Amino acid sequence: MISLDDVRSAAAVIAPHVVRTPLLPFGSGWLKPENLQPVGAFKLRGALNALARLEDRANGVVAYSSGNHAQAVAFAARLHGVPAAIVMPDNTPAVKVEATRALGAEVFIVGITERVERARALVAERGAALIPPFDHPDVIAGQGTIGLEVVEDLPGLDSVVVPMSGGGLISGVATAVKALRPDVRVIGAEPALAADIAESLRAGELVRWDPLRRARTVADALRDEPSELTWAHIREHVDDVITVSEDEVLAAVADLARSARLVAEPSGAVAVAAQAKLGRGVAVVSGGNVDPALLARLLAA
Amino acid sequence: MISLDDVRSAAAVIAPHVVRTPLLPFGSGWLKPENLQPVGAFKLRGALNALARLEDRANGVVAYSSGNHAQAVAFAARLHGVPAAIVMPDNTPAVKVEATRALGAEVFIVGITERVERARALVAERGAALIPPFDHPDVIAGQGTIGLEVVEDLPGLDSVVVPMSGGGLISGVATAVKALRPDVRVIGAEPALAADIAESLRAGELVRWDPLRRARTVADALRDEPSELTWAHIREHVDDVITVSEDEVLAAVADLARSARLVAEPSGAVAVAAQAKLGRGVAVVSGGNVDPALLARLLAA
Numbered sequence: 001m002i003s004l005d006d007v008r009s010a011a012a013v014i015a016p017h018v019v020r021t022p023l024l025p026f027g028s029g030w031l032k033p034e035n036l037q038p039v040g041a042f043k044l045r046g047a048l049n050a051l052a053r054l055e056d057r058a059n060g061v062v063a064y065s066s067g068n069h070a071q072a073v074a075f076a077a078r079l080h081g082v083p084a085a086i087v088m089p090d091n092t093p094a095v096k097v098e099a100t101r102a103l104g105a106e107v108f109i110v111g112i113t114e115r116v117e118r119a120r121a122l123v124a125e126r127g128a129a130l131i132p133p134f135d136h137p138d139v140i141a142g143q144g145t146i147g148l149e150v151v152e153d154l155p156g157l158d159s160v161v162v163p164m165s166g167g168g169l170i171s172g173v174a175t176a177v178k179a180l181r182p183d184v185r186v187i188g189a190e191p192a193l194a195a196d197i198a199e200s201l202r203a204g205e206l207v208r209w210d211p212l213r214r215a216r217t218v219a220d221a222l223r224d225e226p227s228e229l230t231w232a233h234i235r236e237h238v239d240d241v242i243t244v245s246e247d248e249v250l251a252a253v254a255d256l257a258r259s260a261r262l263v264a265e266p267s268g269a270v271a272v273a274a275q276a277k278l279g280r281g282v283a284v285v286s287g288g289n290v291d292p293a294l295l296a297r298l299l300a301a
Numbered sequence: 302m303i304s305l306d307d308v309r310s311a312a313a314v315i316a317p318h319v320v321r322t323p324l325l326p327f328g329s330g331w332l333k334p335e336n337l338q339p340v341g342a343f344k345l346r347g348a349l350n351a352l353a354r355l356e357d358r359a360n361g362v363v364a365y366s367s368g369n370h371a372q373a374v375a376f377a378a379r380l381h382g383v384p385a386a387i388v389m390p391d392n393t394p395a396v397k398v399e400a401t402r403a404l405g406a407e408v409f410i411v412g413i414t415e416r417v418e419r420a421r422a423l424v425a426e427r428g429a430a431l432i433p434p435f436d437h438p439d440v441i442a443g444q445g446t447i448g449l450e451v452v453e454d455l456p457g458l459d460s461v462v463v464p465m466s467g468g469g470l471i472s473g474v475a476t477a478v479k480a481l482r483p484d485v486r487v488i489g490a491e492p493a494l495a496a497d498i499a500e501s502l503r504a505g506e507l508v509r510w511d512p513l514r515r516a517r518t519v520a521d522a523l524r525d526e527p528s529e530l531t532w533a534h535i536r537e538h539v540d541d542v543i544t545v546s547e548d549e550v551l552a553a554v555a556d557l558a559r560s561a562r563l564v565a566e567p568s569g570a571v572a573v574a575a576q577a578k579l580g581r582g583v584a585v586v587s588g589g590n591v592d593p594a595l596l597a598r599l600l601a602a
Contacts, residue, residue, distance in 0.1 A: 019323050019324075019325060019326075020323055021323065022320050022321055022322065022323060022337070023320075024320060024337055025320075025339055033337075035562045036323070036325055036334075036561075036562060036563075038326055040562055257564050257593070257596070258564075258593055260337075261336040261337060261341055261563060261564040261565070261589030261590075262337075262562060262563070262564065263558050263559075263562040263563065263564060264562070288562030289562075292558070292559055292600040292601075293600070293601060295558070295597075295600055296596075296597040296598075296600035296601035297597075297601075299593040299594070299596055299597035299600070300593075300594060300597035300598075300601075
């Protein structure tokens with residue numbers, strides 16, 4: 001389990017390279033717009049912290065990701081002048097593949113079930129270091145810096161709503177928030193079509209859903225499942241889960257563009273859809289790498 | 302002419318009610334996203350400062366505006382618990398009329414040439430106070446707080462690009478920036494179809510364009526012209542003007558949505574279009590109240 005000190009230490013490491021995102025008033029709550037990070041997602045925080053703490057990165061780094069972690073690792077690697085090899089599943093939106101290549105990374109497109117294997121092969125071939133998308137204490141500590149900022153900026157904070165997939169973001173945020181403000185409720189948000197963590201918390205143990213079942217949601221960055229490490233943090237710190245429908249997610253994407261002037265991807269709007277049901281709190285807008293054609297359809301409707 | 306002290310004083314007054322917008326890396330420069338203010342535009346800063354400094358506001362406030370100043374005054378009035386009457390020209394985009402009403406203001410729609418007269422009549426009838434959109438020292442000082450923040454956040458600042466219409470925004474920003482950092486270039490941005498200030502600076506005197514000539518641009522919030530007060534600030538402090546085509550403005554709107562995850566209205570993207578030509582500097586994204594159908598068309602293209 002990571003500690004508040006790990007998160008504070010990560011904050012010092014990443015501060016020069018991330019945007020200190022403000023809290024934006026939104027309805028009866030607030031938004032934490034992590035879609036405004038340079039790669040368009042909170043993932044930059046964890047990737048920067050993990051890469052900065054690597055003891056040996058001379059042979060480069062490897063990551064597997066459906067998108068935002070890919071861009072985050074590519075960005076962090078370029079910043080530190082090391083080569084990055086990114087393995088992406090063949091159902092990744094084109095906009096995310098292109099953005100990763102534009103950051104100077106070498107991209108390998110594989111079938112969704114082969115990505116971990118291919119990433120491990122690259123690590124072995126090259127002597128490179130793997131930066132996992134969520135299953136690593138340094139990655140979790142980096143994401144947790146969002147929790148530090150929210151607590152610092154909003155003395156009246158009563159709840160934080162955080163999207164869940166692999167669980168790295170909520171593990172870090174919950175660790176920071178609960179250490180500083182045990183009275184604040186930390187609430188996970190999941191698409192109903194990928195609500196394995198909601199089911200796990202009800203069952204009191206980690207329940208695994210088939211990847212194809214989780215892949216049904218339009219929230220393409222929320223199709224992962226927790227690791228033992230993130231599940232331990234979630235079980236310890238998360239108070240509740242709110243699940244949302246696909247229509248609610250898409251409505252939140254449109255509402256963010258119209259009322260908050262923010263471009264969010266469906267995964268990035270899941271916590272906002274949950275916040276609408278809760279009626280208060282800070283919602284983390286986790287990413288903004290939406291397919292422009294999808295956003296155009298939602299705005300024209 | 303306003304002073305740095307006026308701007309600093311405004312900053313203290315408005316700080317509790319405005320978003321402290323961050324600088325976002327963008328291409329080889331930075332963005333100052335004022336579209337993320339509660340009403341979707343920088344105008345909130347000036348309106349809040351002007352309203353807070355009114356000696357007598359018991360009978361309410363009156364404003365005339367094509368949109369963003371209207372919402373700003375309505376927001377500030379609601380915050381201070383005073384009634385607001387807003388006169389809007391009949392070519393105002395519907396989204397801005399609706400947003401102003403939603404903030405609790407009474408809206409009067411008139412022909413574009415009648416708006417000042419109607420506002421003055423309301424002031425006389427009600428004993429209310431007029432808050433002009435730019436021709437007032439307190440409004441200018443409020444907008445200038447953006448300049449303070451940019452200087453504070455970016456020690457390596459070399460230039461600031463600011464859209465110009467009535468000139469309140471650039472008057473305030475230039476006053477703050479030049480007082481603190483005389484070496485920094487303050488550059489105005491105008492649509493070529495409403496480039497009366499560019500022509501005025503070349504001529505060395507205020508050149509007035511017919512309102513119908515200025516009204517050709519898609520940047521509907523940039524169809525005003527300077528007052529004697531704002532012209533005095535512009536002549537003193539502004540180093541240069543970059544003019545942009547309508548296509549460049551619309552391309553900047555699309556680029557902001559795709560690459561910076563920001564929703565901007567055409568007027569709000571004019572400085573970004575100018576920044577693209579300059580190749581550096583901080584561009585003020587002044588507003589985000591775009592017609593959703595227009596943004597949808599630009600994203601689908």
